[in-house]
Amino acid sequence: MNPAPSVIIFTTLSGAGFGLLVWLGLGLPGVTGLTAFGFFAIAYLLAVGGLLASTFHLGRPERAIRAFTQWRTSWLSREGWTSVIALILMAGYGAGLVFLGTRWTALGLAGAAMSVAVVFTTSMIYAQLRTVPRWNMALTPVMFLTLSLTGGALLAGQMAAAKALLLLSGIVQIAYWKLGDRALAGSGTTLATATGLGAPRAVRAFEPPHTGTNYLLEEFVHVVGRRHALKLRAIALTLAVVLPLVLLMLGAGHLVAALAALCHLAGVAVSRWLFFAQAEHVVGFYYGKR
Template sequence: MHPAFSVVFFTTATGAGYGLLALLGVLGGLQVVPPDFWLGFVGLGLALGLIAAGLLSSTGHLGRPERAWRAFSQWRSSWLSREGVSSVITFIPAALFGLGWVFFGRTSGWVAIAGLLAAIGAVVTVCTTGMIYASLKPIAQWHSRYTLPAYLLFAAMTGSVLLNALLQGFGVGSIPVLLLSLLATLAGWSWKVATWRHNDGLEIPTTANTATGLAGGTVRSLEWPHTEENYLLKEMGFRIARKHSAKLRMLTQALAFALPVLLLAATFASSWPYAAVPSGLAAIIQFAGMLVERWLFFAEAKHTVTLYYGR
């Protein structure tokens, strides 16, 4: 599939934003995170800012962005529409949670309930985003048991690493949050490697014979459907050389997982304000690594329609 940057940024930014929002909503209500004004202002501002930037970026992949609002009407049958509806609904409790934290200086009572609802909305929205891809049967690399858990794991991973960086930056570092970010990164790394192993071993049952319904012999085209690049080949027939894919996989593992793990481990051995440096670097490097991972997620996916073009 064509890895459009608008969609690559969308899935990366919203995943991190919803992960951070969910953790702030739960841990804030449990008083694990202190109701500090600037921490709430910056933390919730960053979470909602990433979400809003990602959602706006996604419209750049539409042929007619001004008609994006019409997608909300198809929520009964479309995961894309459900994602849009759940993302808008999530903003309501998130705004109430932010109002209580920033303006009233509290994260208990009704503010804690709003935070919990915002966290639930964030998880539901990430699930709908994952299902957009997991539900696509023509793309075997996405239509598997690995896709949806990956979206949830990566949201928890990037969100927890961001939260740890914020806490360390404000001098209120939490060992449980630091440990969570480290374990989530290791879990995300293991899941990504398992996903690649699964995709590399795929034996896709669909061939030109099964696609056309013609049995016996080997079906091949005498003449291609088009003589030059068209929309289907551009969007669904993107090809990446195996050697480039291998290099980008190594880069993904280094930036999204290995380096953040080392930097988070270094945070354990540091005290404030020095602990803020590796924590902040871990968040920045991991976000860059997840952009590469998302690019590969799209670039390595193969749509069945390319069979009609001899690919």
């Protein structure tokens, strides 16, 4: 799949932003006043900034409001609703903390739950697609949720939780890559089922429909980055998990925490780039590619 920058920025930043909102909603840290304002400002910049970035990949962004209508069947529509509800709930909760110095616990918990729902619905946009076997796994939402909560814990200064979640993220990430590498073969879709022309080895794509490229090839058959997948996985894991862990072990303090969080976000961005670039769409079979 085409690793479009807008979608990578969106899932990385919004994931961290809503992750931070989860922790804030739980009252961890239990901040009020100006400090609370700082935390909420960071969370909203990340969450809303990511959501805005996601509209850049739309062909007709001016009609984006219509995406709220089909929540009955569409995960993308559900994501729209959960994000708006989560942002409104957390805005009320945040206002109480910042301006009144009071913590409305129930509202915070509801906002936290909705923030988890946002990340889950985002992940389901990808996980629901049978056409992309590497995404069509239960581990996809698990990975999105653990990375989001980890990023949130780092930003919220929850160091003990962050350490445990970093370890968990590393395990989930590696498991996702390992299972993902087998997903296409395990999906049962081959050139033989795509064409009905006999055993897989006996059929080959002889000639594409056009000499030039097309939307399908540009969107679904991205092969450039796959060559360096192993190196990029090492880079992603080092940045997202290993370095933040080392930094947290070395010491506390705002500077170390900020460095660990930035490092983690950079690693998640690399992982997200791989998430798209490595994902094979079954339409590639028709073109003799994957």
